[in-house]
Amino acid sequence: MKKDTLISAEALDAAPHAGRRFDRVLDAAEELFALHGFDGVTMRQIAKLAQVDVALPNYHFGSKQGLFDAVFHRRAALFNLARSNELDRVTAAAGGAAPTLEDILAAFLMPIAEAQLQSDPGWRNYCRLVAQVNSSPVWVQMMTQHYDDLIRKFVDMVAMALPGTPRSDLFWGYHFLSGALSLSMADTGRIQHLSDGLCRSDDYETLYRNMIQFFAQGFRGMKING
Amino acid sequence: MKKDTLISAEALDAAPHAGRRFDRVLDAAEELFALHGFDGVTMRQIAKLAQVDVALPNYHFGSKQGLFDAVFHRRAALFNLARSNELDRVTAAAGGAAPTLEDILAAFLMPIAEAQLQSDPGWRNYCRLVAQVNSSPVWVQMMTQHYDDLIRKFVDMVAMALPGTPRSDLFWGYHFLSGALSLSMADTGRIQHLSDGLCRSDDYETLYRNMIQFFAQGFRGMKING
DNA sequence: GTCTATACCGTGATAGAC
């Protein structure tokens, strides 16, 4: 079996259940929550977009909160797996030595770039959702719930690539990376507008290529600090 | 007259109108919008927190949207002035030469650090609000409305400090900075939790000191790219 | 088991009376 994408598309978009009411509700909720947040969306809007009855989302997911959780959960597992696998891959590829910062950053970021590059808007919507959750004092806990393990793994690998750098500095570095990544996932189009079209918001390749280089330099700069 | 803060506190927190119903509504709205976003807050909640009648916010601001705009607007002008002044100050201090990247970043960031360090929670709340607006596809336009001029000024100064770097790269660099800044303003406490307390979320001094160094390195790294 | 129609009850924004 050929595997040409980091996130197996079959796992989700071409799933045997696709198109069924249950999944239409999830897709509709994902799209609307991504744009307007939890409170900006009503169950009635979701039901309408999914072309199902108002009561159906509640039947399947118990409550609005339950639906939101299900939406967030659905792709988190796939994201974690893809990114964790990539981190393992570069570790293995480096033999016994520590992988380069660039390789670690690429492993951490490229599954996200790939998700945003999909023609299907589902992953892009999910990314937007993550971005909003990550910036909200009341919703962040969903991030810690689903992504802490992966992030600790990432920080540990950066630590190996930069021996001697204080661990707290590495976490600050991750904080900066997380912010930049979060804003990139939000995909608001602001950078395109701000740069008068010089940077294209849908040019994810350039975005992430620059990001890897930029943050590798940033992390290396912390080593001097002491 | 002694001026010991970048943002004059008198301009707002000790204003002659403080404590009046009109201002109590703005303060209450700021606090609630900052935590829950536009749709996560009801006019009744705002009125209750401000200890005014439900109808008063509408009387003064026309609508919920009008109130939100007023809240966002109120501190934007002060922020812009403080940060723009700082940029001018480092330009002047450098004589004819270009200021260093570190000085430019400090001028851009320190007024925000200072805002978050205020004992009064108003500025911290406002920062959170900005962070959420900045990450939302439907609300970003408020950022461009209020902050584009300042950001272009910042990018122009970075361009002078890094001659030869492609302008698009500088905008990508700003995009990364904006993300990191945005997440810092969101002040969700995640970095503290993630680092097991190694980084304290309220340690704004360390945060911004690291940020200046980290991003100066990042920006310099783009020059190599070509 | 899967889904629809509908009813319930609380709450929202706002207009108009005071």
Next chain:
DNA sequence: GTCTATCACGGTATAGAC
């Protein structure tokens, strides 16, 4: 400038159709 009445809309429970 303040308060109240109104009416639409919110999430959800339930009864029963397929």
